[in-house]
Amino acid sequence: MSKNILVVAGDGIGPEIVAEAIKVIDALQAEGAIDVQLHHALVGGAAYDEFGDPLPESTLTAAKAADAVLLGAVGGPKWEPLPIAKRPEKGLLGLRAGLELFANLRPAILYPQLADASTLKPEIVAGLDLMIVRELTGDIYFGQPRGIETLPSGERRGINTMVYTESEVERICRVAFEIAMKRNKQVCSVDKANVLECTEMWREVAIKTAANYPEITLTHMYVDNAAMQLVRAPKQFDVMVTGNIFGDILSDCASMLTGSIGMLPSASLGASGQGMYEPIHGSAPDIAGRGIANPLATILSVAMMLRYSLGAPDAAARIETAVSAVLDQGLRTADIMSAGMRQVGTVEMGDAVVAALAEAR
Numbered sequence: 001m002s003k004n005i006l007v008v009a010g011d012g013i014g015p016e017i018v019a020e021a022i023k024v025i026d027a028l029q030a031e032g033a034i035d036v037q038l039h040h041a042l043v044g045g046a047a048y049d050e051f052g053d054p055l056p057e058s059t060l061t062a063a064k065a066a067d068a069v070l071l072g073a074v075g076g077p078k079w080e081p082l083p084i085a086k087r088p089e090k091g092l093l094g095l096r097a098g099l100e101l102f103a104n105l106r107p108a109i110l111y112p113q114l115a116d117a118s119t120l121k122p123e124i125v126a127g128l129d130l131m132i133v134r135e136l137t138g139d140i141y142f143g144q145p146r147g148i149e150t151l152p153s154g155e156r157r158g159i160n161t162m163v164y165t166e167s168e169v170e171r172i173c174r175v176a177f178e179i180a181m182k183r184n185k186q187v188c189s190v191d192k193a194n195v196l197e198c199t200e201m202w203r204e205v206a207i208k209t210a211a212n213y214p215e216i217t218l219t220h221m222y223v224d225n226a227a228m229q230l231v232r233a234p235k236q237f238d239v240m241v242t243g244n245i246f247g248d249i250l251s252d253c254a255s256m257l258t259g260s261i262g263m264l265p266s267a268s269l270g271a272s273g274q275g276m277y278e279p280i281h282g283s284a285p286d287i288a289g290r291g292i293a294n295p296l297a298t299i300l301s302v303a304m305m306l307r308y309s310l311g312a313p314d315a316a317a318r319i320e321t322a323v324s325a326v327l328d329q330g331l332r333t334a335d336i337m338s339a340g341m342r343q344v345g346t347v348e349m350g351d352a353v354v355a356a357l358a359e360a361r
Ligand SMILES: NC(=O)c1ccc[n+]([C@@H]2O[C@H](COP(=O)([O-])OP(=O)(O)OC[C@H]3O[C@@H](n4cnc5c(N)ncnc54)[C@H](O)[C@@H]3O)[C@@H](O)[C@H]2O)c1
Pocket: 013, 017, 072, 073, 074, 075, 076, 077, 080, 089, 092, 261, 262, 278, 279, 280, 281, 282, 283, 284, 285, 286, 287, 292, 293, 294, 295, 297, 335
């Protein structure tokens, strides 16, 4: 039976990179490898401009009805900062929370062809295959109280609150442990338990939950050290599990080990099989409209979507093989360009992946 994908192209480079991902979906559909129907909706700045609301009710309803959501990126200087309730990020955060997508998987894999593009020396980064499991619907992103208030003195005070319940920590740790069971059975939980009670509890719950997974080796690291270790010796990690804000920051950091933030896909999953798939990067306003954005993170997000939500692991693997083939051909967008390679734009890169897909059968 046909599966429904809600496409949310978003703002900035969002529509440019999503167009290339759709080409890949269309190519798989044309040859009968998948059976999907695409629907489109607005979130973020585009939705704010059209409806005065960064997350229109109709979009959330359509997202809930879909088997999967493919999202480009949202936001940009035109809309930030607006009054907090209207900020476009509320659109994306509202979508994640509305769909209860608490588990954000952010794999950071170095394609060997991009060893030159990594910010680390080849011997330190070769073979990197890291999975960051980021909690996505809690933490300081959603904790109350929040806001900006004016004190009697007239000075303003900005407030955000880091909050986790035990059950929220337990369920994200379980996701990380289940993933680790299919990998090297090693999980590093990243926290700031030396300072923040919320993450002190995180660590306790992680240890308690790990008791259900006797084969797992669970280690703990403070987030500041983890950031340093990621750029010092990233291969010491296999699966990292962490909260929303730490995971946001660490995954951007890890992306550069793979050559570019334009290479990292993500899957946001809940308790059902439904998921939202998006590159980890943003709307890149500095390069929007120039046709130079790297579409590979979005195309690789389609592969994750096929694997995790649409039950098409073979098609997913073919996309990953096609991406590798295109890199073998020496094609590089500007962000991953290195000596001796051929620089291409967003559209040419997407076309090359579609062409390679036919070969990857
Ligand atoms: N998931 C999302 O929708 C998401 C994620 C992060 C940021 N944002 C939003 O995006 C806007 C811009 O944020 P930012 O500049 O801090 O982060 P960003 O990720 O958009 O860009 C950071 C840098 O990486 C580059 N970059 C990002 N994606 C690229 C790609 N595919 N190819 C080549 N280069 C790429 C950009 O040109 C920029 O120099 C903000 O409004 C922010 O809130 C949205």
